[in-house]
Amino acid sequence: MLNELEKIKDSELLNGITVEELSSMLGCLRGVIKKYQKDELVLSEGEKIEKFGLLIEGRLRIVLYDYLGNKTIISEIKPNQIFGEAFAYVDKVSSTNIEAIEDSKILFLDSEKLSTPCNNGCSFHKQLVKNLLYIISNKNVNLTEKIECMSQRTTREKLLIFLNMESIKNNSKEFTISFDRQALADYLGVERSAMSAELSKLRNEGILESEKNKFKLL
């Protein structure tokens, strides 16, 4: 267990909190570690959430399916990131699915316990809540960014806005994205083949270079 906690000590949720402190809090927060295999469903639409997750290792995707089966990727969860906290705190059932796209290990924490300072002398609660506020706010900003991409009217504009944002996040005109073509199309809400065609155009027009998941804006 301690070994697992070492892995997540740099997560934003634990900012300002030591592994020892976390370890002593785990009982209080009803911490549980679970494992999931690649392609396994971690959480499905309609489920009630009382614990949110902190990804220790692996990779998850938060996705939506419409009644036609079209898939939309809301976001990706990488190690050290948390998920499910929004639904936990508003006490609504999840409207999204969460899929493991790699073998994954997750620490689940009780959301109610976390936001209610207990009487056991867990003085770290205050810090945890502040961290949580920061993380959720940040997710809010990320969702707004995604909306900015999706609100573009053409596939070309969606691509350009997305790639520009990635470039800014990486502080470089050259960067690698974690989506393959199908996933990128699902994230932007467009058709894969049309997107591929548009990427070709952008390459031909000398606006960018790309090779697999590596892009360079010119």
Add this chain to the structure above:
Amino acid sequence: MLNELEKIKDSELLNGITVEELSSMLGCLRGVIKKYQKDELVLSEGEKIEKFGLLIEGRLRIVLYDYLGNKTIISEIKPNQIFGEAFAYVDKVSSTNIEAIEDSKILFLDSEKLSTPCNNGCSFHKQLVKNLLYIISNKNVNLTEKIECMSQRTTREKLLIFLNMESIKNNSKEFTISFDRQALADYLGVERSAMSAELSKLRNEGILESEKNKFKLL
């Protein structure tokens, strides 16, 4: 001032807090009330935010403009709701604009002060932070809902998903929305005239009835 505070006593931010308690906290939170006229800009893209707002009266819209001038409405702010808190807590400049669409009165509160319990005996801080956690989580869910609408591939599907959500929120097949046609198009990320045409089709096919902003799903 006390008169204004009475108006917002039912806001979610002040859940569990009395007007008197709020009044005593105002200095601590550096509360300031400002007025804006219809069509005035409350906050513009790129601005740094240190105080978030609580709308006392009027109506605001959070909007994005792309470089072609296309407008996207992210959400509407009605009295008692807060705005700007996400950017305040992640300490990023705003990527959105906030416009007053009616004459409005806003209470601004210092975000840093709010999330950091002070030593003046303001015991309500804890409650405020918990309320904030709930509100931001809820916004997160709302943004996800908007993404669900926008991720639909056709105008028709976007309309149907949106109207269904509104119907659920109102607990009735019959409901009134706060958007006019242009605003609805801006919210869904589609063209107004095409949307109008699609609405006509839906009416003709007997799927819904509508008259101005009043809709009825059949």
Add this chain to the structure above:
DNA sequence: ATAAGTCTGTTGGATTTCCAACATAATAGG
């Protein structure tokens, strides 16, 4: 090494949206 499966790019036709222009209805102001 081979075969099976996956990922990416290409293409053409059907469908849908976008855009601009106009008609009519509803609203606001003098």
Add this chain to the structure above:
DNA sequence: CCTATTATGTTGGAAATCCAACAGACTTAT
């Protein structure tokens, strides 16, 4: 009450997307 303005609906052609199908490159498993 009349006029000016705004909101909504309609239409046709241009543009873009979607869809299905396929080819080639790359990866994985046996």
